[in-house]
Amino acid sequence: MTQTYKYREIYLKIKQDILSQQYNSHEKLPSKRQLANDQSVSINTVKNAYEQLFAEGYIYTKERQGYFVEVLNKLIIQDHHVSQPLNNNPTQIKSSFRYSLSHMTTDISQFPIDFWSKHVKEAFSTFKNEMSEIPIYKGPLELRKSIAQLISYKRGVSCYPEQIIVSSGTANLLSTLFKTLSDNQKIAIENPGYSRMRKLFIDMGQEVVNIPLDHKGLSVNTLKTEKPDFVVTTPSHQFPTGTIMPISRRIELLNWVTEQNKYIIEDDYDSEYKYGTDNIPSLYSLDKNDRVIYLGTFSKTLMPSLRVSYMVLPYPLLYKFDLATETSITDLSSINAYALHLFIKSGNYEKYIRKMHHIYTEKRELFLKILSKEFKEDITIYDMQAGLHFLLNIKSTLSYKEIEQKAHDNSIELYTLRRFMVEEPANSSIKTLIIGFAKIELEDIEPAILKLKEIIYN
Template sequence: MQRDTEQYIYREIYNRLKEDILAFKYDSHEKLPSKRGMAEHLSVSVNSVKSAYEQLLAEGYIYTKERKGYFIEPLDKLIIDPHAHITLEAHESNLEEAYDFSFSHMSTDISEFPVDTWTKLMKRVFQNYDYYLSAIPHIKGPVELRQSIAKLVSYQRGIQCHPEQIVIGSGTNTLLMKLIQLMEDDVKIAVENPGYSRFRALLKQTGTHILPIELDRKGISIKQIKQLQPQAVIVTPSHQFPMGTIMPVSRRIDLLNWASQNHSYIIEDDYDSEFKYETDNIPSLFSFDKNESVIYLGTFSKTLMPGLRISYMILPSTLIKKFESQNHNMIPDFSMLNALTLNLMIKEGHYEKYLKKMHQLYAKKRAYLIAELNKVLKSDITIKDTQAGLHFIVEAKSRYTYKEIETRARDQKLELYTINRFSVKALQNNSESKLLIIGFSKIQQQQVPEAVQRLKKVLLG
């Protein structure tokens, strides 16, 4: 046997024997040479043969008879479909594209993230919370973080709730999935159109009956909701996604009254409410609710970073027992280490300090981008600026179709999304006016001039 210096001798023996067994060079139940006999034949140590035999035994290639030795386990020949083949071509196309500049609405700027502070807090978690880290977490998350979030939403969003109402999850999609499980099997859920496409995809995967509801100048159409009568409706009232509309109090009252009268739920996705420019934050819909009709979804993906994977859900008290009953045997999917570190960050004031810093950074970046867009594209664009969130809508003049714009943007290595991504049906818009979603959180200020020039090439040629 020729020894491979990169492998232990026993692995060579093991691999050779396994290949011979799978090639049916041995008969079923055939006895293998003794360990000593095999060692002498191969001029290796008995221990090397013993290790190889024990590995084959553990994997089920051979079996033993007491005081008789090792024997070949009967095996069926593996059936190989000649038409089956493995290809990576389909997967390669799904790999993330490399862009020079990004107008993405999904990302955040982590250049100012307090890495040193986070690392120190994480070290303290290891030192002081070993009883949490070494056990399966509570299904709703550590009570310390839930207490911190309850205080946070009280002064930030006007929400009065108990920590028992809060559920921690690895993302709003995960929490929405748990929420659907609390509802009836044939539930009808209304969604905004255009709206968050990932929620629609998730609802579709679960077999939920989806009712797309159009928007008007106040947000989701209350008239269509009353006509279709869903059991629940998902809304983004503080900064409608993607159109940016801030739902006025009149529409909020209409929506709450409808939910109360029909015993339906409103699922409030408050995804980027922390960022409001030039005026105070808009109170949450949950804070208006007096009839336990609103379920609140919040996230730290926009304020910190998507990679943290920590979101939360605030349930009406009527759903808490049902949630606990259905999930008491489930293991949570969030990182306990990140959750406890986040708790310390909030509790000790680091989170609020960072949030203020990012608010100033985003406000400056946003104003600079808007000024550059107006300077370069002039009358060819109209910016629908609601002064909130991490994106805004641009109505642009272009002779190209939405599909052509998306292709041209990729050619320019510019990450850009049109309204088509968020509409239930792709828009066949042949007019000059096109709606674009311009995110500004990921792009750096020094990149803005070149990015806007490329956008001009995309739209105007």
């Protein structure tokens, strides 16, 4: 038995006796020498135990008189309270799947960890003074400058670094933005659309209206009826349908928010990956009246766990935001922020995107080829040549829940349109699946499709 253990043992025993009121308030404790003799330990061991009790406020000292018990009320423990072990039910732990067809994942097998590690080390040496101070809420200016340059030539977003706020996620950015607004807002969200964002606004107490889609994207006619204050949209690759909003609908939408003095929140969540076409210009690039709030993320290009997203605010909202957050502290990892800045500045970010574009193109083409071969006329593929997922309409007598459950039972991570609808989809012979192709390995694509075929036709 070590001396450290004896000190803890004495400390814990006296603490428990005090809490259970075995000692009276102001009662004198045994002297250090007496307790050391009784416990057969050194005086220093007792001294350490008493000092810990003193530090936590259980006892106090009187000069040359010793240690005494503080006045403590008895801790109330309700009769019905029984300590329960944590529920380690395996169903509460995220399942590990053999095949992932998730739209939320990325392929990080090719991530240039050596370059990233190099930039982390460089960030420590280059920005050690900045990282030793409390970070500003908007994120490091260096990173915001890099992002401003990146989205200027990639997405046509012309802005100043001062307009950019970098955070650990889109949800944090939007939560902070709407806290700066004095009144509850009416927010329009695409249906089907990003369910987590819908839930975020509802949890914030905002009024949410769901806007249906047509072949051009969200319905402006419905917006005119509902008259929301903010419109959340994914125009470059609608989530989850993949629809690319044409210029006619973009102009119609911009004109409406300009006339009504409202705002658009453009979620440009996976703008980097296009297949067979050039990048689709952002809605922000068309806006000449400060009506668009632009959201971007590095979750799809690098990895979701990096947790770096950004928001570009128009000037009418920027002053309020800066005023409301001037004493706030960011939750963004400073070391990741500076490393990302160096990653972009060095050109390694662009090299990685080009490499991953080639890999995703190969996976996507193989997916489309094998799906068409195996399902033939029983499927319709909505291939919008963008992003890391596509929609698949498939003939099936199974319900959405049955498809999801059977996929889970066969170790396939699969999501259906049901996840993104406000209401339960109508029961029909055609079911819509969301097929993500980023994480799955090339050699696993055919086995995964064959297993899906077995599920659908069984």
